[in-house]
Amino acid sequence: AQSVTQLDSQVPVFEEAPVELRCNYSSSVSVYLFWYVQYPNQGLQLLLKYLSGSTLVKGINGFEAEFNKSQTSFHLRKPSVHISDTAEYFCAVSAGGTSYGKLTFGQGTILTVHP
Amino acid sequence: GAVVSQHPSWVICKSGTSVKIECRSLDFQATTMFWYRQFPKQSLMLMATSNEGSKATYEQGVEKDKFLINHASLTLSTLTVTSAHPEDSSFYICSAHRWGEETQYFGPGTRLLVL
Numbered sequence: 001a002q003s004v005t006q007l008d009s010q011v012p013v014f015e016e017a018p019v020e021l022r023c024n025y026s027s028s029v030s031v032y033l034f035w036y037v038q039y040p041n042q043g044l045q046l047l048l049k050y051l052s053g054s055t056l057v058k059g060i061n062g063f064e065a066e067f068n069k070s071q072t073s074f075h076l077r078k079p080s081v082h083i084s085d086t087a088e089y090f091c092a093v094s095a096g097g098t099s100y101g102k103l104t105f106g107q108g109t110i111l112t113v114h115p
Numbered sequence: 116g117a118v119v120s121q122h123p124s125w126v127i128c129k130s131g132t133s134v135k136i137e138c139r140s141l142d143f144q145a146t147t148m149f150w151y152r153q154f155p156k157q158s159l160m161l162m163a164t165s166n167e168g169s170k171a172t173y174e175q176g177v178e179k180d181k182f183l184i185n186h187a188s189l190t191l192s193t194l195t196v197t198s199a200h201p202e203d204s205s206f207y208i209c210s211a212h213r214w215g216e217e218t219q220y221f222g223p224g225t226r227l228l229v230l
Contacts, residue, residue: 032217043121043208043221044159051217090158094217102149103210103219105158 002027002093006106013081014114021076021109023091031093033074034103035065038088047089050074061085086113117143119211121222128199129230136194136225138209144189145211149219150182153206165192199229 007022025031032051036044048059055067065076074091091106118141128134138148147166151159163184164172171184181203183195192211196203206226210219 034218036221041206041224041226043119043223044210045221046218049218102161102164103159104161107158 002031002095002104004091004093004104004106006089006091006109008109009107010110010112012112012114015083016080018079019077019081019085019111021089021091021111023074023076023106025072025074025091025093027072027093027095029095031095033065033067034092034094035059035063035074035076036090036092037061038090038108040087044090047076081111081113083113083115085111087111117211117213117218117220119145119209119220119222121207121209121225123225124223125226125228127228127230130200131198134196134199134227136196136207136209136227138192138194138211138222140190140211140213140220143211143213145192146189146214147212148186148192149210149212150184150192150194151208151210153208153224159208162194196227199227201229203227204229 003026005024013019034049035047038044047063048057050057050067058064063078088108088110090108092103094103120139122137150162153159162177165184165186167186173179186192208224210221
């Protein structure tokens with residue numbers, strides 16, 4: 001079984017400042033890692049994903065994340081945030097085999113960007 | 116693109132009635148669809164995995180007789196909440212898994228309010 005921990009439930013930041021949203025996971029098997037964004041009353045939109053290869057993954061809207069296997073982390077970063085980045089962000093993992101495709105989500109981090 | 120729609124987006128019903136929610140993959144075939152439930156200020160919890168042409172697989176603690184899932188075609192899965200009660204009020208989100216991709220595409224969600 002997998003589990004995901006998002007270390008910060010809320011992250012306030014000023015516009016144009018950098019931000020990091022932290023995510024740690026645990027799993028007994030290799031996993032695929034994802035970050036999703038959810039705007040109020042909407043479904044989830046994929047920001048980026050790590051499947052294999054380069055540990056630095058670039059996504060949409062200027063976000064990137066780095067997979068660190070030794071620290072079992074997949075932190076999300078953006079060098080300069082905008083007001084429009086205000087949303088809830090979810091880190092998720094999935095494993096192959098019989099659990100193929102099943103996502104386990106973290107608790108979510110609410111990012112609030114202040115002018 | 117990979118677009119997933121849900122219908123309805125909002126539903127209010129009386130306690131004891133049944134509600135059907137549709138999830139459609141609009142521009143791709145989805146061999147697997149997933150149904151999630153999200154309570155206020157909480158993360159998404161997987162309810163069941165729906166495979167086209169076979170019975171759904173329910174997660175532990177989810178009543179299969181209460182949450183009926185039908186995946187009759189490669190583009191449509193339905194979730195029926197039978198004899199709904201106020202505690203079933205939640206945000207229901209589906210996702211579709213496109214064959215060969217390690218990514219789920221999420222619908223916009225359906226907010227259910229049971230009075």
